[in-house]
Every structure is written in C-alpha cells, then in structure tokens.
Amino acid sequence: MELCPEMRMTRLVGKKIKEDPRDATTASHKFLVRGAYVRSVGAGIYSLLPLGKRIVAKIERILREEMDAVGGQEVLMPVVLPAELWEESGRYDGVGEELLRFKDRNGKNMLLAMTHEEAVVHLIRSEVNSYRQLPVMLYQIQTKYRDEARPRAGMIRVREFTMKDAYSFHASQECLDECYDRVFAAYERVFRRVGLKECLSIESDPGMMGGSKSHEFMAIADCGEDVVFMSPDGSYKANREVACACCIFEQAEPLALxxxxxxxxxxxxxxxxxxxxxxxxxxxxxxxxxxxxxxxxxxxxxxxxxxxxxxxxxxxxxxxxxxxxxxxxxxxxxxxxxxxxxxxxxxxxxxxxxxxxxxxxxxxxxxxxxxxxxxxxxxxxxxxxxxxDIACAREGDPCPVTGLPLQMKRGIEVGNIFKLGDKYSSSMNCNFLDSEGQSHAMTMGCYGIGVGRTMAAVVEQCHDEHGPVWPVSISPYHVQLCVLNPREDSVRVACDGLYDELCGMGIEVLYDDRGEKAGVMFNEADLSGIPFRLTVSPRTVVDGKAEFKQRGIKDVELLGLSSAASFVAGKVEAALAELS
RNA sequence: CGGGGUAUAGCGCAGUCUGGCUAGCGCGUCUGCUUUGGGAGCAGAAAGUCGCAGGUUCGAAUCCUGCUACCCCGACCA
The missing domain is CATH 3.90.960.10 (YbaK/aminoacyl-tRNA synthetase-associated domain)
Structure with a gap:
C-alpha cells in the first residue's frame, strides 16, 4: 500500500484529546485514544483513524516483506465461513463461545472465523495434490473475530482484530521443522524492525491447537497478560504454562507415620x-x-x-x-x-x-x-x-538450564508459531501423493502476528509522559513540520518551501499549518510521536534558520533553511536504515 | 459467568446521600477582537431524551424496581 507522503493538520481527521479517557488504564490505551489513532466503538471494537491506519499499514508492509522473504504467498480468505467447514475439523463443536456462530437468511449455520486453518486447508486440498508442489506457505492479513469474554486494556485484547496469519504445508516433518525455524527467524526480524525494544521468543503450550511444538513472541510490558519466566542470562525462556523450575528438595530419613x-x-x-x-x-x-x-x-x-x-x-x-x-x-x-x-x-x-x-x-x-x-x-x-511436574514455577526458583534464579516478567503475546502436524490435514482430507503414489496427510505449521496488538505493544515500550515515541519504521510520518505564526508571509513561505522540498524528497511530512500557539502545537506533536520535528518561526526565519528536534530528546538544533530538508532527510534515512 | 465500579453537552467531571425554581463547571466547538516558543485573554454563541423502561410523589438527575452499556479484578482465552 502506497502511503501519501504529505498531510496538513488543517485537513487531518482526528482530534487530539487533552485529558485521559476515563476508561483507559494503560499507556497504550490512553495515548492511542488521546493522540487520535483509534476510537472505541464498543467493548473490544475499535476504528482506526488516519494516523492509526498509517501505523498499521507500515507494520503490515514489514510483515509482507518478511513473509515474502521466507517464501510466503499472500492470499485473502473470507471472515464469514459456513459451519460445515468447521464441522469437518471438529472445531465447530470443539471450541467454546469465543466462536461467534449465527445463521444466514436460509437458516444455514455460519460463523465468524477466529483463525483460518479450515479455510486454508479447504483451499490447499484442492490446489495441491502432489509432493512436487510441496512445501507451500500461504499468508494473509485479515480480520479475525473472537467473542472474548472480557476485552481489556484498549487495543491489547479486543474482539475484532487484524492478524497476519500464515500456514505452511509439507510432505515431511523435517521440512516443517526447517520452515518453522525460518519463520521463527523472520518473526525475530519483524519485531526488531517494528521497533520493539524487548521481545522474547519463548516456549509455550500448544494447547488446543494440537501439535508438538510452539513458541510465543512476548513483548515485555507491565500491563501484559502473560507471565514469562526466564533465566537472567536469557538462555531459558518459557511462559507460565510450561515453565519448569528445578528445585532441590531436602532429603531426610523417613520418620514413622x-x-x-x-x-x-x-x-x-x-x-x-x-x-x-x-x-x-x-x-x-x-x-x-x-x-x-x-x-x-x-x-x-x-x-x-x-x-x-x-x-x-x-x-x-x-x-x-x-x-x-x-x-x-x-x-x-x-x-x-x-x-x-x-x-x-x-x-x-x-x-x-x-x-x-x-x-x-x-x-x-x-x-x-x-x-x-x-x-x-x-x-x-x-x-x-x-x-x-504439575507445579507453577515461582520467581527465584532455580532455572532448569542454568540453575540461576528465574526472573518473572509480564508480556504481551504479539505473535505465535505452532507445529500443527496433521491435526487439520487428516481430519479434513488434505492429502498429497508421494513419489511412490502413496497418499499422506500433509504436515502443517501455522504462524500468527496480531497487528493492532503489536502497535499497542510498541507504545507500551516506547513512550514518555507526553505520548508515544514511534520508531521511525512505523511512525505515521517521518517528520512533523510546525509553523509558528504562519500569518507572517516570510515565515509561511519559508515553511511551505520546506514542506514541498521534504515531500519532494520522499520524506513523509505532517505539516502543522494551523497557526496554533506554540504550546498547543508542541504538545500535540508529542502526542503524534513522530520522531523528527522541524519548527519554523519568525524568530528562526530572521536568522534564516529552522529548528530541529528529535522526539524524546530535549536538545534542539538550528539548521540553515537551505540545508534543513536534506539534513532531516539524512536523519530519516539513517534511522530507517537502523531498523531495516 | 462470579465480584466491584461507572453512566449528567463532543471529552473530563460536580450535583444524587438530604427530591424543589431556569441542571452547573473545566476543556473543546462556533463568532469577533487581542495574543503567538510548551495546552493564551476578553466578549458573545451553539450544544443535555441527566443510559433505557416502569414505579413512588404535587414535583425525580436525585427515591424504588427491572433492564442495558461500558470499565476494573477473577474465571475463560485457537
């Protein structure tokens, strides 16, 4: 998706809010609402405003690049599915009320997909029949609906959300293992590129997904719902469901009962x-x-x-x-x-x-x-x-690998990967013929990343008291341009010039041309969280200068008007390169 | 689904206990003037089924009953 590189604040839809919303308890919820990135429609249901949509689009772009790089092919499957498909896999009755079921006008049972194993198997079993066509990996960036018992924490646990989900099909376990490792590495690149500061890949419980092995990617944040145990040196990481401690138990002579x-x-x-x-x-x-x-x-x-x-x-x-x-x-x-x-x-x-x-x-x-x-x-x-071993690990218990005291942290699950095996392919007859003409169920893997949740997790990790501090890779714009007192022609002309020049260089600029007071503009710029800010005012124009500031850094720098655009462009490119 | 809380103008709140006149305040919005480097000042204006439905009462935002929505803790979470 091509993003328009320019925007004037006088046109931008979405009002910044000065006070914290009553219901918000987490930093990401407060700032995403106050900064006009998202608006709540109902419990766990959100609209994305232009700024939020741009962030999501940038996260999606990174997802596409990394999934394409490991051989994924993008598809799009429907959100509304006939119940029969899920009856085939056994999940129509197997999963609980988080699956939203309804009838169409003909009384036919339908559902809103909470994940797409059935749909992708339906596709693959008719398109792929031979070992010669394997392996394949399909992915999509699509809406999921889960009728959560309790949505919470703004964008972190919602009912309708966008997920990048990928499914791989293999003729052998070895092939799946190899693919799993490749996706694992791709996920590490994704979470580094979106700017998460601390994201752990940890062993997890495959749970009802079935399958043998799974990992979760946890963005560390105090408001996270999941608990992670790790060795202080990072060599062991596991979530609460699987974490094991290796406590030493005191031996003693048995005494009489x-x-x-x-x-x-x-x-x-x-x-x-x-x-x-x-x-x-x-x-x-x-x-x-x-x-x-x-x-x-x-x-x-x-x-x-x-x-x-x-x-x-x-x-x-x-x-x-x-x-x-x-x-x-x-x-x-x-x-x-x-x-x-x-x-x-x-x-x-x-x-x-x-x-x-x-x-x-x-x-x-x-x-x-x-x-x-x-x-x-x-x-x-x-x-x-x-x-x-049926015990919950405890903070401070000895790590099973290093023996060091386990640390306990909270995390937001931003991604997960599973080795599914043949759970869906056998029940749904997704088979292939091997080189000897024998039919086998395909071996599957599945791989998910929550897009909106990732955006929220980035805010949790990257913010100060004024608002988000977006990593340049997903920031809605690269540069915020502020003009103070645009009614003075010389000032406005200088600033308009910078705007055109930057846009012409392919730099994405949000231009605050409203003529608000400095305090208003700067505070709202902080809420926009754009990494670089250029300010042009009567004071700077007299000296032929513009003021440059980085979000989250106090110091400012004065730049010559003629060189400011290329200077900032250089900064943007360097910052982008660091996260690519 | 259990426990707790909230619902009054676009947003944040007061008023409810102890019923009473025209329902207030801050922010935001609109108009005009003055201001212009970290959320300006003055003057004026628009904007409210007081969550919904019943009931009590001469009279209900306020008391009673039922319902709904949202938030928090827990349960749940392919």
Missing amino acids: EKVHTPGMRSIDEVCGFLGIGPEKAGKAVFFIIPDGKLVFAMIRGDFEINEAKLKRHLGSARLDFAGDAAIRCAGAEPGYASPMWLDPQEVRIVVDYSVAKSANLVVGANENGYHYRNFNFERDLGFGEVA
Whole structure:
C-alpha cells in the first residue's frame, strides 16, 4: 500500500484529546485514544483513524516483506465461513463461545472465523495434490473475530482484530521443522524492525491447537497478560504454562507415620499454623473432574501451586474442573483431610508433583475428619500414582538450564508459531501423493502476528509522559513540520518551501499549518510521536534558520533553511536504515 | 459467568446521600477582537431524551424496581 507522503493538520481527521479517557488504564490505551489513532466503538471494537491506519499499514508492509522473504504467498480468505467447514475439523463443536456462530437468511449455520486453518486447508486440498508442489506457505492479513469474554486494556485484547496469519504445508516433518525455524527467524526480524525494544521468543503450550511444538513472541510490558519466566542470562525462556523450575528438595530419613488430631483445620494455612510448620512441610490435595467423569487427585507441596495447563497436558484432557465435595466423598476421600492413601487408583487418577514425591516427612490428610498424618513419604507410604511436574514455577526458583534464579516478567503475546502436524490435514482430507503414489496427510505449521496488538505493544515500550515515541519504521510520518505564526508571509513561505522540498524528497511530512500557539502545537506533536520535528518561526526565519528536534530528546538544533530538508532527510534515512 | 465500579453537552467531571425554581463547571466547538516558543485573554454563541423502561410523589438527575452499556479484578482465552 502506497502511503501519501504529505498531510496538513488543517485537513487531518482526528482530534487530539487533552485529558485521559476515563476508561483507559494503560499507556497504550490512553495515548492511542488521546493522540487520535483509534476510537472505541464498543467493548473490544475499535476504528482506526488516519494516523492509526498509517501505523498499521507500515507494520503490515514489514510483515509482507518478511513473509515474502521466507517464501510466503499472500492470499485473502473470507471472515464469514459456513459451519460445515468447521464441522469437518471438529472445531465447530470443539471450541467454546469465543466462536461467534449465527445463521444466514436460509437458516444455514455460519460463523465468524477466529483463525483460518479450515479455510486454508479447504483451499490447499484442492490446489495441491502432489509432493512436487510441496512445501507451500500461504499468508494473509485479515480480520479475525473472537467473542472474548472480557476485552481489556484498549487495543491489547479486543474482539475484532487484524492478524497476519500464515500456514505452511509439507510432505515431511523435517521440512516443517526447517520452515518453522525460518519463520521463527523472520518473526525475530519483524519485531526488531517494528521497533520493539524487548521481545522474547519463548516456549509455550500448544494447547488446543494440537501439535508438538510452539513458541510465543512476548513483548515485555507491565500491563501484559502473560507471565514469562526466564533465566537472567536469557538462555531459558518459557511462559507460565510450561515453565519448569528445578528445585532441590531436602532429603531426610523417613520418620514413622504419626496420626495427629487437627480439628477444624482444613486448609494448608490452618493446618500449618496449627502444627507450627511451614507450608513446605505439608502436602496439598486438589481434586478435579475430567470430561470422562473421572476424578483426579492432584497432590503438590503446600508452598507450590498446581499448574492446570501442565496437569491438563499430563492427563491429555482438554478440560479440567474443580471437583465438588460430593464427588470427592464419592471417591472415598474426605474433603479438607484428603489423602491419596487407600484410594483406588482404578477409580481415581492420582497425580503427584515432584515436590511431594521428592520431599520427606510431609503432613498430609488422613482421610478422616479432623485428622492428619505427619511424616508422609511418597515412596514408602503410597508407592503408586503418576509422578509428574504439575507445579507453577515461582520467581527465584532455580532455572532448569542454568540453575540461576528465574526472573518473572509480564508480556504481551504479539505473535505465535505452532507445529500443527496433521491435526487439520487428516481430519479434513488434505492429502498429497508421494513419489511412490502413496497418499499422506500433509504436515502443517501455522504462524500468527496480531497487528493492532503489536502497535499497542510498541507504545507500551516506547513512550514518555507526553505520548508515544514511534520508531521511525512505523511512525505515521517521518517528520512533523510546525509553523509558528504562519500569518507572517516570510515565515509561511519559508515553511511551505520546506514542506514541498521534504515531500519532494520522499520524506513523509505532517505539516502543522494551523497557526496554533506554540504550546498547543508542541504538545500535540508529542502526542503524534513522530520522531523528527522541524519548527519554523519568525524568530528562526530572521536568522534564516529552522529548528530541529528529535522526539524524546530535549536538545534542539538550528539548521540553515537551505540545508534543513536534506539534513532531516539524512536523519530519516539513517534511522530507517537502523531498523531495516 | 462470579465480584466491584461507572453512566449528567463532543471529552473530563460536580450535583444524587438530604427530591424543589431556569441542571452547573473545566476543556473543546462556533463568532469577533487581542495574543503567538510548551495546552493564551476578553466578549458573545451553539450544544443535555441527566443510559433505557416502569414505579413512588404535587414535583425525580436525585427515591424504588427491572433492564442495558461500558470499565476494573477473577474465571475463560485457537
């Protein structure tokens, strides 16, 4: 998309707002609204104004360049899809209410696509049939709709959004692996080029997408919804769902099992308080129900929390619900005093975290109202049950790779990549013939980047108290030109001249020709966040000068009017080169 | 879906507890004059179904009931 290189403020649609919008809590939300980049239409639904649209267009341009460079071909698939397509993959009934379903006038079930695996498989299975045509990668930059339970934080979690989504098809796992690595590298280039200062690629949970491996790209920001754990040297990075800590558990001689009376002490805090011990000396039991109706007894040391994502993965279950007291009793356990001992492993799945399996002499329930045991030792007193890592990593726990204390950070998920395998290709008959004429399901990968979310993440990382500080690569314009007192002919003529000259050089200029007071113009220029500012005023024109300033830097520089344009053009090119 | 909050002019708010006359303030907008280097001054003007629907009352922005929208925390999040 070609962007018009020039714009006068007297024409630009979008009013800058002096006060923070009532509802905004994050920097990106406040500044994107105040600076007239976006406007809210409803919960999680936004319009882009001209300035915002230009930023998005520039992000999209970078996405196209990088996807083209790794062999992607751009397509465009519909947002409204017939339900049958999703019934084929099993997702029509598989995914929850975030999929917006509706009927057309003929009563046919339709949906708004929240992602396009089905649509792209529909396309590829009829266009590609032979190993000779593989691999292929298609991508699009298209609207997605997810009926989020709770949109939040301005542009960071919305219902309708633009996503760059790409899908690759392969004849072999090795080929997918290679493609995955190439896209991974392309994503690192994308996030560097859009100007994110800190964006981590981390291991993540493939979740309901299926598939074997996935990474998320996390823009680090305090307002991020996701939690990342990393080694201080950066050699290990993982999100909360998969992060593992390798705690050392104290070994001790097993002492004799001892029943203690603990009347009314049901929670870990109560029991530990009553017995005068720390939570690391107790075992905590949590009960879940999985969809087949089976009860799951999860056991973890009192100072850890159960990581439900890990437990789901271990159980191979898509859902996990807390079990009620009735279900717990039904399985022969006593709520509040539950113990894995004497439970029937045929009836109840017992999953024990390493923290319990490797600790000695814990306090656990006695399966009898008002009683606990001291000195439970997993090997001696239970000996069966599935031992697994089902614990949430904690800040400061030892990193599994380096042993250094893990750091915890919050991040905005701006991109993700998955190795899908044949989840969609087998269910939807997306096959190819190999060199021997044998039919196989294609192996797939998919790769997404949220465009609007990336814009918001950049603001979160690049702003000061006055507004955004756009990286030149995605700034709506390269230069903001301000004319003070344009009613003085000499001033206006000088400034108009600079405007024409810069535009003629291909520099994108936003020209504040309104004749506002300096304070108004400068404050609004800060909200526009354009990296370079040129000011022409009676004061500078007398000396044949213009004033040059960089956004976010206090100092100003006076330039000769005749050389100002080429000087600024040089600055713009250098800054662009740095981010290319 | 649970918990909390908000809804009054384009934006941000006061007024609501304790019902009462013509519903105010700041910013913005329009007109005119004066101003011109970090959100100007004066004078004038336009702009409000007080979220919606019922109810109580002589009288409702204000009290009662129901609903809706939006925001925050949580749950959820291919």
